[in-house]
């Protein structure tokens with residue numbers, strides 16, 4: 525359950541943000557989780573639910589957006605969905621690709637009152 | 638609350654060196670440290686910050702958006718970079734050894750220490766949720782070792798390694814082997830500042846492990862396939878496993894070994910010595 529560590533880190537970042545912004549009241553936080561980030565969104569939601577109690581996020585709305593895993597084929601240049609690291613290019617069947625999206629694990633925005 | 642130190646009171650992270658001379662009464666010698674308790678948990682904010690009624694924005698439920706775009710792992714990543722800088726300055730070659738529970742990480746380490754412990758200056762950090770067992774196995778070989786017990790934590794992080802390494806007092810030009818908690822999921826996300834990440838799988842596991850846990854195999858530099866002495870008794874297809882692993886990471890370098898019989902170990906030793914020098 526490293527999602528609990530991740531939840532703790534999210535709260536730490538939010539608390540640092542609140543301090544820097546003179547105790548701004550956080551009403552919403554937007555989090556982006558890539559399909560290739562190694563994080564299970566359901567577990568993260570569950571962990572956050574437990575962890576935000578008595579923190580600056582206690583009353584905040586938490587929005588988690590999943591970002592698709594994407595690859596660009598190095599043989600034919602095709603860009604395609606690769607949700608598992610090992611999907612071959614559907615156009616030319618090559619396994620030679622760069623991952624171009626889906627590794628995100630970030631706090632995108634914080635909304636204050 | 639957090640899983641590693643358990644702010645609620647249970648299972649703090651502990652760091653222990655096995656008792657060199659006498660007494661197995663390690664219980665009395667626990668040095669309890671609570672690394673996560675250094676950061677402030679501001680539980681009293683609710684009272685402090687309720688003086689904002691001068692700025693009523695009627696009907697605005699969306700609030701004001703502040704773009705953050707901050708990687709959630711930033712803190713661990715920057716501490717890992719600090720570890721990496723420390724290792725580089727002291728010319729320490731650091732390995733992060735990861736696998737499922739029981740693939741043979743400690744056995745691999747024991748055999749390596751026995752066979753080439755004379756040639757390289759080894760130091761070991763052991764990570765397990767509980768017990769001093771693995772550290773005691775290493776200490777029996779007269780190699781400096783420290784045990785991190787993570788309690789409920791399912792992985793080592795850069796902060797734990799930072800503390801452990803300080804206590805170990807690692808010499809210049811040494812090889813530092815960090816055995817992570819047996820787990821193929823969580824340790825993949827946490828950079829420790831290592832020079833190379835080594836993932837071990839054994840032939841008693843499925844040959845599709847690399848695609849079941851692609852994040853770990855993607856993040857590794859070296860893949861050791863262990864227990865090949867058991868190949869006649871299991872259905873593990875080595876080529877298939879290697880193909881799966883290469884499909885998630887075509888930079889992976891493989892070693893096929895039996896820690897038990899010693900087969901294939903010389904290639905691993907040659908790599909260790911060679912890479913350590915650069």
Ligand SMILES: Nc1nc2c(ncn2[C@@H]2O[C@H](COP(=O)(O)OP(=O)(O)OP(=O)(O)O)[C@@H](O)[C@H]2O)c(=O)[nH]1
Nearest residue numbers: 737738739740741742743744819863864895896897
């Ligand atoms: N047959 C055979 N058994 C092995 C080999 N290497 C390790 N083992 C056995 O596998 C078991 C687990 O080995 P460990 O070295 O404790 O595994 P580990 O990865 O350190 O385990 P954790 O620290 O609990 O995650 C032990 O019973 C070892 O004797 C091998 O090459 N062949």
Ligand SMILES: [Mg+2]
Nearest residue numbers: 742743771816
């Ligand atoms: Mg072990």
Ligand SMILES: [Zn+2]
Nearest residue numbers: 525526791823
């Ligand atoms: Zn975990």
Ligand SMILES: [Zn+2]
Nearest residue numbers: 597600613616
């Ligand atoms: Zn293609």
Ligand SMILES: [Zn+2]
Nearest residue numbers: 639642644673
């Ligand atoms: Zn804590």
